[in-house]
Amino acid sequence: MNFLSDTTAPAHPALLDALARANEGFAPSYGADPVSQAVKQQLCDLFETDLEVIFTVSGTASNALALSVLCPPDAMVLCHDEAHIHRDERGAPEFFTRGAKLLPLAGEHAKIHPDALADTLRQWPSDFVHATPPAVLSLSQLNESGCAYTLDELDVLIGQAKARDLLVHMDGARFTNALVSLSCTPAEMTWKRGVDALSLGATKNGVMASEAIILFSSVKDRLPQLLANQKRAGLMLPKMRYVSAQMGAWLDKGLWLDLAQQANAAAKRLSDGLSAVDGAELVHPTNGNEVFIRLEDGLAARLREAGAGFYSWPDGSARFVTSWCTTDADISALLDAAR
Amino acid sequence: MNFLSDTTAPAHPALLDALARANEGFAPSYGADPVSQAVKQQLCDLFETDLEVIFTVSGTASNALALSVLCPPDAMVLCHDEAHIHRDERGAPEFFTRGAKLLPLAGEHAKIHPDALADTLRQWPSDFVHATPPAVLSLSQLNESGCAYTLDELDVLIGQAKARDLLVHMDGARFTNALVSLSCTPAEMTWKRGVDALSLGATKNGVMASEAIILFSSVKDRLPQLLANQKRAGLMLPKMRYVSAQMGAWLDKGLWLDLAQQANAAAKRLSDGLSAVDGAELVHPTNGNEVFIRLEDGLAARLREAGAGFYSWPDGSARFVTSWCTTDADISALLDAAR
Amino acid sequence: MNFLSDTTAPAHPALLDALARANEGFAPSYGADPVSQAVKQQLCDLFETDLEVIFTVSGTASNALALSVLCPPDAMVLCHDEAHIHRDERGAPEFFTRGAKLLPLAGEHAKIHPDALADTLRQWPSDFVHATPPAVLSLSQLNESGCAYTLDELDVLIGQAKARDLLVHMDGARFTNALVSLSCTPAEMTWKRGVDALSLGATKNGVMASEAIILFSSVKDRLPQLLANQKRAGLMLPKMRYVSAQMGAWLDKGLWLDLAQQANAAAKRLSDGLSAVDGAELVHPTNGNEVFIRLEDGLAARLREAGAGFYSWPDGSARFVTSWCTTDADISALLDAAR
């Protein structure tokens, strides 16, 4: 009953097969291999557009590298106060942007509130030499409270950002969980809404280590700088085929969607079941594979005694994360212990 | 007949087995897993000392992260003019050190000449507020011309560095190739000579993507900063077990030495055979798995026609790199084409 | 009737005399001159302690250089949301610290509220590798709303900071205005309360361009790094005597206190007079030489027509700044126009 994090789960067996297939013979280094090229085509097809992509090995690297070509060093990224880029990356965005500022914005359920964004844009001018100008809006989808912005909510926030010429970054460490939750297409959740760059995470959803940084058409011409930054950051792996092969297998035949659906379904069952128990109160809606729930002390202790692993969150709630390999038996055992 | 680079070669099958074994069940994230802990113990045993280690995924990351805890932003790394950290990493050391200077030093066969080091140390003071002080000496072993410093040569250069309180970094992207060439122990080629930190590369020697940054006892206390920098650089992989597992399999039962020996032997046969041909002249001694040889135009063309892949080097020579999977047949075919 | 900023005012005549005196003969460069040494002694005497000091030429440089030796690149400065270092320095602290984070805290009248500080310290751990640790508390005295922390308020906030081993920086761009407002000694407002480093501003108070960065005994040993950073930032002026001579003349015979008293008195008269007028409402207490007051549109227009220069502040109020050369006639004319 490990609900600590989706990064504690093993990789799906298809990934090992893909690595074995990628391990045949010699191949060009640094991403020029045929596997990487094929995965780019897969992504173009799935996102229904011509895009540029590079592969990397951690969500932090993926976010920070993306921001490095979106935000100048003397400018500012607007994000939610709970955003992973602000709270959980040891300042990687500040490092990769060479000193940009991250401005934390308020909003319930880790969603930026449109009023908070409007107020911030009013307070921080774009062309005053003394002030750090806003340059990027970064949205997490799924976000740090396990919630997904609806397409309408995305429209409002991105509209505000575009009206001030900001670029829009999406932290998609749990992109697929949000995608299957909203039942929309990848295109509908990204470039069709105005997203300029996407950090698409596979690692948390059944993969060993593979993330894609996708530049949509509005910023596609920044690929050379992105490659230079990737190299300079030690993130251009010599044998890139082993990273892209993971992404390819994950995207193939809808595996990414299947794995996310499994994780989301497990989370939903856990969320519904546990919140129905006395002494438990759901803190955020469960839109993906994360459940935040306030537990009375006795209840929390009982769950831990039964062998459930979960984190105590700073806001006092308990966080349960499911993954593609959370079993029905795990959920049942947890709910039995709770009742 | 692919002699382009050891990074174009596939990984040894033992690596895939190791990944499959590592893929069992849940494991703590970010390097706290039992696999990573076990590999640390393997390294302590093999290097015969208590050391600290973190794992990463490219040689550039390994060098730059190591330097990030050895060299302050307003200080200087001394390296050979041909050093990979100076020529081939798009300024990653400058990025990770937050602006340190790399000073290129002269010397034949990509080895720093003791006179060049002495002259530099004389010219650049350690305590003059206007000048960038030397802080680190970085030595590549095997170096960029395929040569290994002898233990005596290491003693001289490191002695000069220590007399000025410099720390010593070893770029060991092809460490094992140098090690088997010198027939010494890992300890003898590193901390027993005064090396403070080692970037130990496995990727070029039969692995998919795994590198170790080793802090010997003199700088072991810098581990917390190294971890912080690793996180900040997006290089603390969530599922680190898959990186350390590769290193573990590679070190296990002498596989790393076997693979390097194979590559070195192939290079030696290639070097001896090709330099005996009319119109070919060896440029550097062959101490590892790289052969630098000047070829008359006709000869070079003949080899390419026969299907040999190799790079033209900036100094006008041709570079042939062998790997663990270079076959006797490859070498024979090359030499046949040459004659 | 120029109330735009204290930086629009000319320098006191004593400053020109001091420059003329400093301009006699040859003198050592880069701060090793006798004038600079003498001013250091003046500061030791006035602050009643052994301190280290360097001189610089803008408040932004003074703050950013001070922070560069207090906050590591992967750590965090806590400051008020309205703080000059956060809002008005184009990210100079991020630049000089090489990428540190500035976290904006709430509190009325631009004073950090102790609850906000406590909450922040609870949310941001000091030793979690994924999170940016708080390293410095920066307090503006006088602050950006023209208010001074009382000595008791300083005790509370600094006590909270010290309990978590944070260093304390004071942005004293208008230090003297706060000092005469509180009627305490420089020591009582700084190191006796736990302030580790002070950016002491003279420019806004009658000087051409002179600021002191003072390291109190707790961080005095950081002087060599401060000097290195000063040089690296192009802020170690070759003929430093002309900067320190200004500071010396300003400190001499209580001139700094006299000038601040004049400015504060003018502000008090303006504040009292204007807030008694219909259609005007004071927004913050007037503790120094800045008055923030909400004006009805007609009233504001009338003042501008009468020739009064003042800025409209982002919060909708009008900001009036007085200086040592604001005259009684200026105030009278303003108040006459208002009535």
Add this chain to the structure above:
Amino acid sequence: MNFLSDTTAPAHPALLDALARANEGFAPSYGADPVSQAVKQQLCDLFETDLEVIFTVSGTASNALALSVLCPPDAMVLCHDEAHIHRDERGAPEFFTRGAKLLPLAGEHAKIHPDALADTLRQWPSDFVHATPPAVLSLSQLNESGCAYTLDELDVLIGQAKARDLLVHMDGARFTNALVSLSCTPAEMTWKRGVDALSLGATKNGVMASEAIILFSSVKDRLPQLLANQKRAGLMLPKMRYVSAQMGAWLDKGLWLDLAQQANAAAKRLSDGLSAVDGAELVHPTNGNEVFIRLEDGLAARLREAGAGFYSWPDGSARFVTSWCTTDADISALLDAAR
């Protein structure tokens, strides 16, 4: 007999008068004052072109700020191995460019040799993602050995640079000394030769602290970024009028040329006289106000005993620097002591 440095000399009395004039009444802050605007016009007239300019307070700041808008963080500045930006600025260019590389080139008398430049450009490609691309050629005029490039020499080097699309920066800390030595116009020594940006120094030539960063038409559009960097570096002084007023007085009625002529003439007399003495040997031609001369130990001791102040240079020579206030009597006394 102070020949230590031109930065040890006092300022010309005209400077004090200019400060007094600038000190009349209120003026806009941060460079928007009429004095600064007038000086910009003076520079346009003297350089016979439409240019952009900002003012700063040290040569290091001037060089580093200029380079900050010429060289990207992952690119490279080519300069002479003895260049001030490489040797004497504690890495300020690396800091301001956010991590660019400075590559030291060889050449006698601190002049880059065209072969060294050609060789470097051949070795370092512009479009290889792994290598740091050359972006800027920086030339010191007068250089660190007291020599001036001839106009023909400038044409050769700048031609090589332009053929590879490099921008050209001129470190003119002693610009006027070179100018009067070559008897050409400011335009002929700069933009007419292809110089894109000039760091024009006044401080070493009779001024307290004033330097201009001039962007010629090819890079004029980078002014907004230069202003942002100036602010971010704490170098946008609140009361900028006192910096620009110095530059204005210095340029007025040819004072800058007169002062340089005096200093150069003194150096010439010193150079001619001292090199005619037994035991003295001129090391570099004397093109400006610096004399580098090798002195036998006895001779050097004799000069010091007579009260002459000069530095021992790293190459073993003695450096004598003259300034606008070096007197004929000083030179005579020195030569008398030498004979």
